[in-house]
Amino acid sequence: MGRSSTRDEILGAAARQFAAAGYKGTSLHDIAVEVGCSKAALLYHFDSKEAILTSLCAPAIAELEGLHARLDGLDDATARTTAIEGFVGLCLRYRKEIQVIYGDLPGLLQRPALQRVHLMTQKICEVLAGTSGSPTSVIAAKLVLAGIPAIAFAIDLEMHDYSDEELRAALIEAATRALAPLT
Amino acid sequence: MGRSSTRDEILGAAARQFAAAGYKGTSLHDIAVEVGCSKAALLYHFDSKEAILTSLCAPAIAELEGLHARLDGLDDATARTTAIEGFVGLCLRYRKEIQVIYGDLPGLLQRPALQRVHLMTQKICEVLAGTSGSPTSVIAAKLVLAGIPAIAFAIDLEMHDYSDEELRAALIEAATRALAPLT
DNA sequence: TCTCAAACTGGCCGATCGGTCAGCCACTGA
DNA sequence: TCAGTGGCTGACCGATCGGCCAGTTTGAGA
Numbered sequence: 082m083g084r085s086s087t088r089d090e091i092l093g094a095a096a097r098q099f100a101a102a103g104y105k106g107t108s109l110h111d112i113a114v115e116v117g118c119s120k121a122a123l124l125y126h127f128d129s130k131e132a133i134l135t136s137l138c139a140p141a142i143a144e145l146e147g148l149h150a151r152l153d154g155l156d157d158a159t160a161r162t163t164a165i166e167g168f169v170g171l172c173l174r175y176r177k178e179i180q181v182i183y184g185d186l187p188g189l190l191q192r193p194a195l196q197r198v199h200l201m202t203q204k205i206c207e208v209l210a211g212t213s214g215s216p217t218s219v220i221a222a223k224l225v226l227a228g229i230p231a232i233a234f235a236i237d238l239e240m241h242d243y244s245d246e247e248l249r250a251a252l253i254e255a256a257t258r259a260l261a262p263l264t
Numbered sequence: 265m266g267r268s269s270t271r272d273e274i275l276g277a278a279a280r281q282f283a284a285a286g287y288k289g290t291s292l293h294d295i296a297v298e299v300g301c302s303k304a305a306l307l308y309h310f311d312s313k314e315a316i317l318t319s320l321c322a323p324a325i326a327e328l329e330g331l332h333a334r335l336d337g338l339d340d341a342t343a344r345t346t347a348i349e350g351f352v353g354l355c356l357r358y359r360k361e362i363q364v365i366y367g368d369l370p371g372l373l374q375r376p377a378l379q380r381v382h383l384m385t386q387k388i389c390e391v392l393a394g395t396s397g398s399p400t401s402v403i404a405a406k407l408v409l410a411g412i413p414a415i416a417f418a419i420d421l422e423m424h425d426y427s428d429e430e431l432r433a434a435l436i437e438a439a440t441r442a443l444a445p446l447t
Numbered sequence: 448t449c450t451c452a453a454a455c456t457g458g459c460c461g462a463t464c465g466g467t468c469a470g471c472c473a474c475t476g477a
Numbered sequence: 478t479c480a481g482t483g484g485c486t487g488a489c490c491g492a493t494c495g496g497c498c499a500g501t502t503t504g505a506g507a
Contacts, residue, residue, distance in 0.1 A: 087454080103368055105288040108494065119456050121497085126454090130495065135377035142381060149384040152391055161443070164391045168409070169435045172416035173428060182378070183417045185286055185368035194318035195365070198325060201332040208335055208347045216430045220415065221438035226351070227418070228411030232403065233355035234366045235410070245356060247399045252352045255404035259442030260344070270484080292465065302486050304467085309484090313465065 088126045090116050095133045096177050103185035104134060134181070141175035202226055209260060218261045225256045271309045273299050278316045279360050286368030287317060317364070324358035385409055392443055401444045408439045 094115040098107040109130055113120045127133045148167040152160050172179060190199055209222035229252060236248070243251075277298040281290040292313055296303045310316045331350040335343050355362060373382055392405035412435060419431070426434075 103286070103288060104372060105286060105368065109496085110494085118454095120495085121457080122455050124496065131375065131377070134375070138377050142378070145381060145384050149387055152387065157391075157394060160391045161394070164388050165408075165436055165439050168388060169412055169432055169439065172413050173419075173432060173435075176416040176419055179413050179417050182369065182372055183414070184372075185288065186365065186417075189287060189365055189367075192314065192317070194314070194321050195325070198328060201328050204332055204335065205347050205351060208340075208343045211340060211344070216426050217434045217437060220426070220431065220434035221441075223415050223418070224408070224411040224435065224438050224442070225348075227414030228407040229352055230355045230362050231366070231410030231414055232406050233359040234362050234369075235406070236356075236359055243399050243403070248403065249352055249356060251400045251403035252356075252407065253348055254400060255407050255442050255444075256348050256352070257345075258404075258444075259407070259438050261438075261441075291463075293463085301484095303465085304487080305485055307466065 087116070087118065087122070091123055091126055091133065092137055096137055096181055099134070099137070099184045100177070100180035100187070101184075102188050104181070106185065106188055137181060138178055141171070141178040144171055144175070211261075215261075221260050225259050229256065270299070270301065270305070274306055274309055274316065275320055279320055279364055282317070282320070282367045283360070283363035283370070284367075285371050287364070289368060289371055320364060321361055324354070324361040327354055327358070394444075398444075404443050408442050412439065 091112065094112050095107070098111055098115065101107075102111075109120045109123050112133075113123055116123075123133070127136065148164070148171060151167070152164060155163060189195055206219070206222045206226050209225060210218045232248075232252065236243075274295065277295050278290070281294055281298065284290075285294075292303045292306050295316075296306055299306075306316070310319065331347070331354060334350070335347060338346060372378055389402070389405045389409050392408060393401045415431075415435065419426075
Protein backbone atom coordinates (compact mmCIF):
# COMPACT_ATOMS: atom_id res chain seq x y z
CA MET A 82 0.00 0.00 0.00
CA GLY A 83 1.26 3.46 -0.89
CA ARG A 84 1.85 6.04 1.74
CA SER A 85 -1.42 7.97 1.65
CA SER A 86 -3.62 5.46 -0.18
CA THR A 87 -4.58 3.73 3.06
CA ARG A 88 -5.56 7.07 4.52
CA ASP A 89 -7.84 7.69 1.56
CA GLU A 90 -9.30 4.20 1.78
CA ILE A 91 -10.11 4.86 5.43
CA LEU A 92 -11.88 8.11 4.55
CA GLY A 93 -13.83 6.39 1.78
CA ALA A 94 -14.92 3.49 3.95
CA ALA A 95 -15.80 5.83 6.81
CA ALA A 96 -17.94 7.99 4.49
CA ARG A 97 -19.87 4.95 3.28
CA GLN A 98 -20.43 3.54 6.75
CA PHE A 99 -21.27 6.86 8.43
CA ALA A 100 -23.83 7.44 5.67
CA ALA A 101 -25.33 3.97 6.00
CA ALA A 102 -25.41 3.56 9.78
CA GLY A 103 -24.74 7.02 11.21
CA TYR A 104 -21.67 8.31 13.01
CA LYS A 105 -22.57 6.76 16.33
CA GLY A 106 -23.78 3.61 14.61
CA THR A 107 -20.43 2.99 12.96
CA SER A 108 -17.57 1.47 14.95
CA LEU A 109 -13.87 1.73 14.19
CA HIS A 110 -13.95 -2.03 13.86
CA ASP A 111 -16.50 -1.83 11.03
CA ILE A 112 -14.34 0.65 9.12
CA ALA A 113 -11.19 -1.38 9.69
CA VAL A 114 -12.85 -4.53 8.31
CA GLU A 115 -13.90 -2.76 5.10
CA VAL A 116 -10.45 -1.25 4.65
CA GLY A 117 -8.82 -4.57 5.45
CA CYS A 118 -6.57 -3.40 8.22
CA SER A 119 -6.57 -3.38 12.01
CA LYS A 120 -8.47 -0.95 14.17
CA ALA A 121 -5.15 0.28 15.51
CA ALA A 122 -4.09 1.22 11.97
CA LEU A 123 -7.01 3.69 11.78
CA LEU A 124 -5.79 5.35 14.95
CA TYR A 125 -2.29 5.48 13.53
CA HIS A 126 -3.51 7.58 10.58
CA PHE A 127 -6.07 9.61 12.57
CA ASP A 128 -5.96 10.86 16.14
CA SER A 129 -9.47 9.63 16.93
CA LYS A 130 -12.80 8.62 15.44
CA GLU A 131 -13.85 12.25 15.50
CA ALA A 132 -10.72 13.23 13.56
CA ILE A 133 -11.93 10.97 10.74
CA LEU A 134 -15.25 12.82 10.68
CA THR A 135 -13.45 16.15 10.70
CA SER A 136 -11.16 15.22 7.79
CA LEU A 137 -14.18 13.94 5.91
CA CYS A 138 -16.16 17.17 6.16
CA ALA A 139 -13.30 19.67 5.89
CA PRO A 140 -13.35 20.17 2.08
CA ALA A 141 -17.11 20.72 1.94
CA ILE A 142 -16.98 23.17 4.83
CA ALA A 143 -14.11 25.05 3.20
CA GLU A 144 -16.16 25.51 0.03
CA LEU A 145 -19.14 26.66 2.07
CA GLU A 146 -16.83 29.23 3.68
CA GLY A 147 -15.83 30.37 0.19
CA LEU A 148 -19.44 30.78 -0.95
CA HIS A 149 -20.22 32.61 2.28
CA ALA A 150 -17.39 35.07 1.68
CA ARG A 151 -18.30 35.56 -1.99
CA LEU A 152 -21.77 36.87 -1.07
CA ASP A 153 -20.49 40.01 0.61
CA GLY A 154 -20.66 43.15 -1.50
CA LEU A 155 -22.96 41.76 -4.18
CA ASP A 156 -26.26 43.50 -4.90
CA ASP A 157 -29.39 41.69 -3.71
CA ALA A 158 -30.41 40.04 -6.96
CA THR A 159 -26.91 38.88 -7.86
CA ALA A 160 -26.37 37.64 -4.31
CA ARG A 161 -29.54 35.58 -4.49
CA THR A 162 -28.69 33.84 -7.76
CA THR A 163 -25.13 33.33 -6.59
CA ALA A 164 -26.41 31.81 -3.36
CA ILE A 165 -28.85 29.51 -5.12
CA GLU A 166 -26.46 28.29 -7.79
CA GLY A 167 -23.54 28.06 -5.40
CA PHE A 168 -25.49 26.14 -2.78
CA VAL A 169 -27.03 23.75 -5.31
CA GLY A 170 -23.64 23.07 -6.86
CA LEU A 171 -21.99 22.59 -3.50
CA CYS A 172 -24.66 20.20 -2.26
CA LEU A 173 -24.44 18.11 -5.42
CA ARG A 174 -20.65 18.05 -5.40
CA TYR A 175 -20.43 17.01 -1.75
CA ARG A 176 -23.47 14.76 -1.61
CA LYS A 177 -21.37 11.98 -0.09
CA GLU A 178 -20.40 14.20 2.83
CA ILE A 179 -23.99 15.33 3.24
CA GLN A 180 -25.01 11.70 3.50
CA VAL A 181 -22.66 11.50 6.45
CA ILE A 182 -24.39 14.36 8.23
CA TYR A 183 -27.81 12.82 7.63
CA GLY A 184 -26.26 9.47 8.52
CA ASP A 185 -28.70 8.18 11.08
CA LEU A 186 -31.79 8.71 8.96
CA PRO A 187 -31.42 5.60 6.75
CA GLY A 188 -30.86 3.45 9.80
CA LEU A 189 -33.92 4.83 11.53
CA LEU A 190 -36.13 4.51 8.44
CA GLN A 191 -35.19 0.86 8.15
CA ARG A 192 -36.52 0.10 11.60
CA PRO A 193 -39.81 -1.80 11.58
CA ALA A 194 -41.63 1.10 13.20
CA LEU A 195 -40.81 3.47 10.34
CA GLN A 196 -40.70 1.20 7.33
CA ARG A 197 -44.04 2.31 5.92
CA VAL A 198 -43.19 6.00 6.17
CA HIS A 199 -40.99 5.93 3.09
CA LEU A 200 -43.68 4.18 1.07
CA MET A 201 -46.35 6.71 1.97
CA THR A 202 -44.23 9.78 1.34
CA GLN A 203 -43.45 8.33 -2.08
CA LYS A 204 -47.15 8.24 -2.85
CA ILE A 205 -47.52 11.83 -1.68
CA CYS A 206 -44.52 12.73 -3.84
CA GLU A 207 -46.26 11.27 -6.91
CA VAL A 208 -49.37 13.31 -6.15
CA LEU A 209 -47.32 16.48 -5.79
CA ALA A 210 -45.31 15.84 -8.95
CA GLY A 211 -48.39 15.27 -11.08
CA THR A 212 -48.78 12.81 -13.90
CA SER A 213 -46.15 14.29 -16.21
CA GLY A 214 -43.29 12.67 -14.32
CA SER A 215 -40.79 15.18 -15.71
CA PRO A 216 -37.55 15.54 -13.76
CA THR A 217 -38.42 19.15 -12.99
CA SER A 218 -41.73 18.36 -11.32
CA VAL A 219 -40.48 15.26 -9.50
CA ILE A 220 -37.47 17.09 -8.08
CA ALA A 221 -39.60 20.07 -7.07
CA ALA A 222 -41.93 17.67 -5.25
CA LYS A 223 -39.01 16.06 -3.46
CA LEU A 224 -37.68 19.49 -2.51
CA VAL A 225 -40.97 20.34 -0.85
CA LEU A 226 -41.33 16.92 0.80
CA ALA A 227 -37.85 17.06 2.28
CA GLY A 228 -37.92 20.72 3.21
CA ILE A 229 -41.17 20.78 5.20
CA PRO A 230 -40.22 18.20 7.83
CA ALA A 231 -36.75 19.73 8.03
CA ILE A 232 -38.37 23.04 8.96
CA ALA A 233 -40.76 21.41 11.40
CA PHE A 234 -37.63 19.92 12.91
CA ALA A 235 -35.85 23.25 13.22
CA ILE A 236 -38.80 25.22 14.62
CA ASP A 237 -38.36 24.58 18.30
CA LEU A 238 -34.63 25.06 18.00
CA GLU A 239 -34.50 28.51 16.44
CA MET A 240 -37.81 29.80 15.15
CA HIS A 241 -39.83 30.63 18.23
CA ASP A 242 -40.91 33.95 16.75
CA TYR A 243 -43.49 32.56 14.32
CA SER A 244 -46.97 31.39 15.24
CA ASP A 245 -48.26 28.08 13.97
CA GLU A 246 -50.66 29.86 11.64
CA GLU A 247 -47.92 32.02 10.13
CA LEU A 248 -45.80 28.92 9.64
CA ARG A 249 -48.60 26.92 8.08
CA ALA A 250 -49.62 29.67 5.67
CA ALA A 251 -46.05 30.48 4.65
CA LEU A 252 -45.15 26.83 4.13
CA ILE A 253 -48.22 26.14 2.01
CA GLU A 254 -47.54 29.25 -0.06
CA ALA A 255 -43.86 28.46 -0.64
CA ALA A 256 -44.61 24.81 -1.36
CA THR A 257 -47.36 25.62 -3.83
CA ARG A 258 -45.12 28.14 -5.59
CA ALA A 259 -42.18 25.71 -5.77
CA LEU A 260 -44.27 23.08 -7.55
CA ALA A 261 -44.73 23.55 -11.26
CA PRO A 262 -48.36 23.98 -12.42
CA LEU A 263 -50.17 20.72 -13.13
CA THR A 264 -49.86 19.60 -16.74
CA MET B 265 -47.03 7.66 40.74
CA GLY B 266 -50.25 6.82 38.92
CA ARG B 267 -50.48 3.77 36.79
CA SER B 268 -49.72 5.19 33.36
CA SER B 269 -48.17 8.53 34.28
CA THR B 270 -44.69 7.03 34.56
CA ARG B 271 -45.15 5.55 31.11
CA ASP B 272 -45.97 8.97 29.69
CA GLU B 273 -43.05 10.55 31.53
CA ILE B 274 -40.76 7.99 29.95
CA LEU B 275 -42.10 8.77 26.48
CA GLY B 276 -41.67 12.50 27.06
CA ALA B 277 -38.13 12.18 28.34
CA ALA B 278 -37.22 9.79 25.54
CA ALA B 279 -38.59 12.21 22.91
CA ARG B 280 -36.51 15.06 24.29
CA GLN B 281 -33.32 13.04 24.52
CA PHE B 282 -33.67 11.28 21.16
CA ALA B 283 -34.19 14.71 19.60
CA ALA B 284 -31.20 16.23 21.36
CA ALA B 285 -28.66 13.42 21.05
CA GLY B 286 -30.10 10.98 18.53
CA TYR B 287 -31.51 7.49 19.10
CA LYS B 288 -28.12 5.82 19.25
CA GLY B 289 -26.71 8.71 21.24
CA THR B 290 -29.27 8.32 24.01
CA SER B 291 -28.87 5.58 26.61
CA LEU B 292 -31.59 4.05 28.74
CA HIS B 293 -29.63 5.38 31.70
CA ASP B 294 -29.98 8.97 30.44
CA ILE B 295 -33.75 8.59 30.09
CA ALA B 296 -34.08 6.95 33.51
CA VAL B 297 -32.18 9.81 35.17
CA GLU B 298 -34.51 12.42 33.65
CA VAL B 299 -37.60 10.45 34.64
CA GLY B 300 -36.17 9.83 38.10
CA CYS B 301 -36.47 6.06 38.10
CA SER B 302 -34.22 3.10 37.50
CA LYS B 303 -33.20 1.77 34.11
CA ALA B 304 -35.00 -1.44 34.97
CA ALA B 305 -38.25 0.49 35.42
CA LEU B 306 -38.07 1.59 31.76
CA LEU B 307 -37.81 -2.04 30.72
CA TYR B 308 -40.70 -2.91 32.94
CA HIS B 309 -42.95 -0.50 31.01
CA PHE B 310 -41.45 -1.19 27.57
CA ASP B 311 -40.06 -4.38 26.10
CA SER B 312 -36.91 -2.72 24.82
CA LYS B 313 -35.32 0.58 23.86
CA GLU B 314 -36.71 0.14 20.35
CA ALA B 315 -40.22 -0.34 21.76
CA ILE B 316 -39.95 3.17 23.23
CA LEU B 317 -39.10 4.54 19.79
CA THR B 318 -41.99 2.61 18.26
CA SER B 319 -44.54 3.90 20.79
CA LEU B 320 -43.21 7.39 20.26
CA CYS B 321 -43.69 7.41 16.49
CA ALA B 322 -46.89 5.38 16.26
CA PRO B 323 -49.44 8.25 16.36
CA ALA B 324 -47.61 10.30 13.70
CA ILE B 325 -47.30 7.26 11.44
CA ALA B 326 -50.98 6.47 11.90
CA GLU B 327 -51.93 9.96 10.74
CA LEU B 328 -49.60 9.68 7.75
CA GLU B 329 -51.40 6.44 6.88
CA GLY B 330 -54.68 8.34 7.07
CA LEU B 331 -53.49 11.08 4.73
CA HIS B 332 -52.11 8.47 2.38
CA ALA B 333 -55.45 6.71 2.22
CA ARG B 334 -57.39 9.96 1.78
CA LEU B 335 -55.53 10.79 -1.45
CA ASP B 336 -56.99 7.88 -3.38
CA GLY B 337 -59.87 8.76 -5.70
CA LEU B 338 -59.36 12.54 -5.60
CA ASP B 339 -58.83 14.44 -8.85
CA ASP B 340 -55.30 15.71 -9.47
CA ALA B 341 -55.74 19.29 -8.31
CA THR B 342 -57.68 18.40 -5.16
CA ALA B 343 -55.21 15.65 -4.37
CA ARG B 344 -52.34 18.09 -4.62
CA THR B 345 -53.81 20.69 -2.29
CA THR B 346 -54.93 17.96 0.09
CA ALA B 347 -51.41 16.52 0.07
CA ILE B 348 -49.76 19.89 0.68
CA GLU B 349 -52.10 21.03 3.43
CA GLY B 350 -52.26 17.61 5.05
CA PHE B 351 -48.52 17.14 5.02
CA VAL B 352 -47.80 20.63 6.34
CA GLY B 353 -50.32 20.20 9.13
CA LEU B 354 -49.03 16.78 10.03
CA CYS B 355 -45.41 17.92 10.12
CA LEU B 356 -46.26 20.86 12.35
CA ARG B 357 -48.42 18.80 14.67
CA TYR B 358 -45.81 16.07 15.11
CA ARG B 359 -42.73 18.24 15.07
CA LYS B 360 -41.52 16.65 18.30
CA GLU B 361 -41.57 13.20 16.71
CA ILE B 362 -39.86 14.56 13.61
CA GLN B 363 -37.11 15.89 15.82
CA VAL B 364 -36.62 12.33 16.98
CA ILE B 365 -36.12 11.10 13.43
CA TYR B 366 -33.63 13.88 12.65
CA GLY B 367 -32.16 13.29 16.10
CA ASP B 368 -28.50 12.93 15.29
CA LEU B 369 -28.27 16.18 13.35
CA PRO B 370 -28.10 18.54 16.33
CA GLY B 371 -25.43 16.42 17.93
CA LEU B 372 -23.37 16.39 14.77
CA LEU B 373 -23.75 20.10 14.13
CA GLN B 374 -22.48 20.83 17.63
CA ARG B 375 -19.21 19.06 16.93
CA PRO B 376 -16.26 21.42 16.46
CA ALA B 377 -15.84 20.36 12.84
CA LEU B 378 -19.33 21.49 11.88
CA GLN B 379 -19.95 24.44 14.18
CA ARG B 380 -19.43 27.09 11.49
CA VAL B 381 -21.81 25.41 9.05
CA HIS B 382 -24.89 26.66 10.83
CA LEU B 383 -23.56 30.22 10.89
CA MET B 384 -22.85 30.25 7.17
CA THR B 385 -26.14 28.73 6.10
CA GLN B 386 -27.85 31.41 8.18
CA LYS B 387 -26.10 34.09 6.15
CA ILE B 388 -27.15 32.36 2.93
CA CYS B 389 -30.68 32.18 4.32
CA GLU B 390 -30.71 35.93 4.83
CA VAL B 391 -29.55 36.49 1.28
CA LEU B 392 -32.28 34.19 -0.05
CA ALA B 393 -34.99 35.76 2.08
CA GLY B 394 -34.16 39.29 0.99
CA THR B 395 -34.24 42.42 3.08
CA SER B 396 -37.97 42.38 3.84
CA GLY B 397 -37.61 39.76 6.55
CA SER B 398 -41.28 38.80 6.28
CA PRO B 399 -42.19 35.38 7.68
CA THR B 400 -43.23 34.25 4.20
CA SER B 401 -39.88 34.97 2.61
CA VAL B 402 -37.81 33.71 5.54
CA ILE B 403 -39.71 30.42 5.70
CA ALA B 404 -39.51 29.97 1.94
CA ALA B 405 -35.76 30.48 2.18
CA LYS B 406 -35.49 27.90 4.95
CA LEU B 407 -37.59 25.49 2.93
CA VAL B 408 -35.13 25.75 0.05
CA LEU B 409 -32.07 25.60 2.28
CA ALA B 410 -33.28 22.48 4.05
CA GLY B 411 -34.70 20.76 0.99
CA ILE B 412 -31.64 20.97 -1.28
CA PRO B 413 -29.20 19.08 0.96
CA ALA B 414 -31.95 16.60 1.79
CA ILE B 415 -32.27 15.83 -1.92
CA ALA B 416 -28.51 15.67 -2.41
CA PHE B 417 -28.64 13.18 0.43
CA ALA B 418 -31.31 11.03 -1.18
CA ILE B 419 -29.84 11.00 -4.69
CA ASP B 420 -27.53 8.02 -4.45
CA LEU B 421 -30.17 6.08 -2.56
CA GLU B 422 -33.05 6.27 -5.01
CA MET B 423 -32.60 8.78 -7.82
CA HIS B 424 -30.02 7.22 -10.10
CA ASP B 425 -32.09 8.07 -13.17
CA TYR B 426 -31.26 11.78 -13.26
CA SER B 427 -28.04 13.31 -14.55
CA ASP B 428 -26.24 15.94 -12.52
CA GLU B 429 -27.21 18.59 -15.05
CA GLU B 430 -30.90 17.67 -14.91
CA LEU B 431 -30.74 17.76 -11.13
CA ARG B 432 -28.94 21.07 -10.99
CA ALA B 433 -31.30 22.78 -13.44
CA ALA B 434 -34.45 21.40 -11.80
CA LEU B 435 -33.27 22.32 -8.29
CA ILE B 436 -32.36 25.87 -9.30
CA GLU B 437 -35.72 26.26 -11.05
CA ALA B 438 -37.77 24.93 -8.15
CA ALA B 439 -35.77 26.91 -5.59
CA THR B 440 -36.10 30.14 -7.54
CA ARG B 441 -39.84 29.60 -7.93
CA ALA B 442 -40.33 28.80 -4.24
CA LEU B 443 -38.71 32.08 -3.18
CA ALA B 444 -40.92 35.15 -3.32
CA PRO B 445 -39.74 37.91 -5.67
CA LEU B 446 -37.31 40.38 -4.09
CA THR B 447 -39.04 43.37 -2.54
C1' DT C 448 24.78 -4.59 4.63
C1' DC C 449 23.16 -2.00 8.39
C1' DT C 450 19.92 1.74 10.17
C1' DC C 451 16.01 3.83 11.16
C1' DA C 452 11.63 5.61 10.62
C1' DA C 453 7.05 4.79 8.79
C1' DA C 454 3.35 1.52 8.65
C1' DC C 455 0.99 -1.69 10.98
C1' DT C 456 -0.47 -5.66 14.32
C1' DG C 457 -2.58 -8.23 18.32
C1' DG C 458 -3.83 -7.73 22.69
C1' DC C 459 -5.46 -5.27 26.27
C1' DC C 460 -7.89 -1.46 29.00
C1' DG C 461 -11.79 0.94 31.39
C1' DA C 462 -16.24 2.59 30.28
C1' DT C 463 -20.68 2.03 28.73
C1' DC C 464 -24.18 -0.25 26.34
C1' DG C 465 -29.03 -2.91 26.32
C1' DG C 466 -31.04 -6.28 28.84
C1' DT C 467 -32.07 -9.86 32.77
C1' DC C 468 -33.18 -11.36 37.30
C1' DA C 469 -34.46 -12.14 42.11
C1' DG C 470 -36.54 -9.81 45.36
C1' DC C 471 -38.81 -5.72 47.87
C1' DC C 472 -42.71 -2.63 48.81
C1' DA C 473 -47.33 -0.64 48.83
C1' DC C 474 -51.84 -1.46 48.09
C1' DT C 475 -56.22 -4.15 47.34
C1' DG C 476 -59.85 -7.33 47.88
C1' DA C 477 -61.39 -11.54 49.89
C1' DT D 478 -55.34 -10.70 58.47
C1' DC D 479 -53.16 -12.25 54.65
C1' DA D 480 -52.41 -13.76 49.88
C1' DG D 481 -51.61 -11.68 45.60
C1' DT D 482 -50.37 -8.36 42.23
C1' DG D 483 -48.53 -4.22 39.84
C1' DG D 484 -44.66 -1.20 40.16
C1' DC D 485 -40.16 -0.85 40.90
C1' DT D 486 -35.08 -1.53 42.60
C1' DG D 487 -30.03 -2.77 42.77
C1' DA D 488 -26.91 -5.88 41.24
C1' DC D 489 -25.28 -8.16 37.60
C1' DC D 490 -24.42 -10.06 32.69
C1' DG D 491 -22.09 -10.47 28.10
C1' DA D 492 -21.09 -7.59 24.32
C1' DT D 493 -19.09 -3.76 22.34
C1' DC D 494 -17.25 0.64 22.35
C1' DG D 495 -12.98 4.10 21.55
C1' DG D 496 -8.47 4.23 22.57
C1' DC D 497 -3.62 2.78 24.07
C1' DC D 498 0.70 0.35 23.84
C1' DA D 499 4.63 -2.74 23.13
C1' DG D 500 6.43 -4.90 19.58
C1' DT D 501 6.93 -6.49 14.55
C1' DT D 502 7.35 -5.89 9.57
C1' DT D 503 8.93 -3.33 5.62
C1' DG D 504 11.44 -0.57 2.55
C1' DA D 505 14.35 3.24 1.28
C1' DG D 506 18.78 5.66 2.10
C1' DA D 507 23.65 5.68 3.81
